[in-house]
Structure formats: C-alpha cells, structure tokens
Amino acid sequence: MRHEDGTKIASPEQMQIWMKQTMDWIGGIAAKNKFVSGTGLLFDGAKVVGHGGVVTDGPFGEIKETIGGLIVVKADSVEEAIEFAKGCPVLGGEGNTMEVRRIAKNDGAH
C-alpha cells in the first residue's frame, strides 16, 4: 500500500471508517483462506537512513510516496493477487497505489 502523502491528517471518524473498510477487505481475503499476514506502518517517526549513515525524516524525497502497510496473501497467480489489490480501500485515495510483488521463495508457491 503506497500513499502519495502520508502526512495527511485524518479525523478519528474518517480513520475508523478506513479501519473498517480495511478489515472488511482483509476479512474477505481471509474468508477465502488466502490471507497470510499483514501489517500497517505508521508515518509517525518515519526516517530515511541514507548512504553513509545520513538520517533524514520522511517523506521520501524523490519518490513522493510512503509505504502505509503491507499484506501477504496466498494467491494462485499474479492476476489473483491483482484482483485482491483492487479491493483495497487505500485505492479510494487519489494518488495512492498498490504494488503487487511475488515473494522470493525456492518452492515457487508464491
């Protein structure tokens, strides 16, 4: 889950609606027995550690995006993973994107 601007402040009510939408989305994937794990990432206290140990605050310079969370699913194909990603409520925010990646594993299951 990539957010265009992680510093946007949402109201508690808005946050609660997003939480519910996110849980519904994850619940839907889990109901198909395709959920592995997931975690949200806080924008608060985000740092970038650069070459030579230079520490700066995010958001992250060149790419105008911060990672807001990630979810690991058991998809049969990249296409199925894309279908899951399309349901993510993060996409309701303009400029936000979902990046779909395969996990490097020797068994080729993911």
Next chain:
Amino acid sequence: MEQPELIPHLFRTEYRKIVSVLYRRFGFDQMETAEDIAADTFVTATQTWPMRGVPPNPVAWLYNVAKNKAKNHLQRDTVFNEKVSLELMHTTSELYEHDIDLSPQNINDSQLQMMFAICHPSIPAEAQIGLSLRILCGFGIDEIAAAFLSNKETINKRLFRAKEKLREGKVKIELPTDTELDERLEPVLRTIYLLFNEGYYSISQNQTLRKELCFEAIRLCYMLVDNQETNKPRVNALLALMLFHASRFEARTGKNGELILYGDQDTSLWDTDLISRGSYFFHRAASGDTLSKYHLEAGIAWWNTQKTDSIEKWESVLQLYNQLLTIEYSPVAALNRTYALSKTRGKEQAIKEAEELKLENYPFYFSLLGDLYTGIDTETARKHLQKALSITKNDADKQAIQNKIDRL
C-alpha cells in the same frame, strides 16, 4: 437417590477421579491395572450394597475399597519382585508405602495432570477426545461410540492405540513447567473445544448425551480456571464461549428433536443464568496481551446472546469474524462472516463474496446462498436450498432446510 440409580450415578462422578489417581500412582505402563481396580471397586459395590445396604457415605466407601484393592495389588507385586530380585530388598520399606491418596486436592491435581497427559502433542486429536471422554469424563465405551456415531469395536481400537502412544512416548503424568505451559495448554483447550462442539453440533440424535458432552467440556474448563497455574485469560475466554452457546440449549431444539434456527428461537428459553456466568468469565478473559481465537469467538458468542438485530451488533460480529479469520481460517467462520456481511453491507455484496468462497462440500454453504437469494431471486434460492438438502446428512438440519424451501 434409589439404589439402582445410585451406582451408575456414582460411576459417572467417581470412576474418573479414582482412575486418575491410580493412573498417576501406577503410571501409563500399568493403565489396565488402574482401570481394573477402579472398575472392580464398582463391581464390589454392586455385589455388596444390595445385601448389606448402602453405606452411610458411599463415596468414602468406594475410595476405601479402591485404596485397599490398590494396596493389595502393589503388595502382591512387591512380594513377586522380592522373590525374583534380591536387590529390591533394601527398598522394601519404601515399597510398602502404598498409600493411595484420594484427598480432594490430589484427585483434582491428578485429573488436571491427566488432562495434559492425554492432550500430549503425540496423540492424534480424535484419540484425545476419546481418551478424555473415557478417562476424564468416565463415559462408557457405548456412550463414546454413540457420540461419534461409531461402534464399540472401533472406539476400543482407537483408545487402545492412543494408550499405546502414551506408553511408547513415555508421556509423564504431570503439569507442564511454566515455560512449557502456554504451548501445552493449546491442545488441551482445543480438545475441550472439540468436545463441546461434538455435543453442540453432533449428528447424533441423542439429546441427553449431546448435552452431557457440552457440560463435561464446561466442567473440564472450570477445572483449568480453578487452578492458579492454568487460569489464563484464554481459558476464561473458552469457558465464556461455551457458557454463551450452552445458554441456547433449550431453545435450539423442538419437541421432536428438530433443529430450531437462531432467528426462529423462542428467546424466553435462553438461559440467562448461563449467559451471566459466561459474562463473568468473559470479563476475566479481558487481561493479558494476547488476543486468542477463543476471545474473538467468545465475543461473537456474546453478541449472539443479545436479542437485538441492530446494525451495531452485526457490525461488531463482522469485525470479530474478520479478525478471527486472520488468526485461523475455518469454512464455518468464512460462511458466518458472509452472513454478518449481508446484515451490514447488504445481500448483493454478500452474494458476491459468498460465491467466491467455493465451499461446495458444505451444506451450510448452499443454505447460506439460499438465504441470501431469498427475496432477490426465488428460483436461484430454491436451487441452492435443494442442493443443500441433497448433501445434508443430519435429519434435524434437513428439516430446517425443508422449512426454508416451504417458506419461499
């Protein structure tokens, strides 16, 4: 209590206590000896009491007889060992210390320790339930066979193999150490949970037996809650969950044993005493930093004890199922989540997600789809309900589905 009922009653309540103490005294190597002595005690009672009358304190009488039989056995054993092995001579005095401790404390400790031994990870889950029923609940082989819709022979074989495993694995009859407790508690709770489900959702038509299975599971869980070391938040959560479900026992079956679905139940039959007891343990479960699946299921079960059909109820239930499914997937939870989804996000959304579940082996999958299509597309609803009817094995469930078809 009249004498003819007294002995079976005492067998149910006391056999398991005596046998647990004897198992611990003899170890798994001599399980049969322990069982023989315990069973023999009741044989002696059936032979003696009709002639001489029921003793003033029947339980104390049984314990005394069991103790004497055990002592005699141990003495015979010792004498035999002395003859074959002179080395044993110097330990004789120790070996004659044969006292069998049937104090309430030791009975309780022995039963708890047996619970952990039976639910050892090396024993298959199905055998754990069978052994629990036999050893911890004092069920007869007949009753276990009836509960599993199986026959005596199969159950005997299953129990025999499980006992072999206990022996081969040299499983110790003791409480796990502090560091192991959390891990070892897991299969114990799972067995209690399965035991309860066996009663609650069993295909057996024997209502009395089913209820007994549920209350035995609750009793075992009470034992864990009553012990300081095993009184963990998730144990309380499991107890709460079972009490909440048990509260609907009277309401969920009709006069002819047919299943009455949740929405059609006479809520005045819900047992408010069990609900408040469940709430007490649910509060006690709300500590620590681990949210177990039992917490989530207890939360759902609590909402089910609430008669309202509010959005708040179904929204909470949906979120609890969302969380539960991320901890542990089960087809039943997936289907129930979809039902909650229909109550909060509407039937169209629920149908869309339900059809992606692909749980074609589950009658409940088709009856859920039938429910969701009811009022939207009667023909599709009928088609799904008929499919559900054709793969349902349980008569009570069949009747419930047939009622739905008739109401379309």
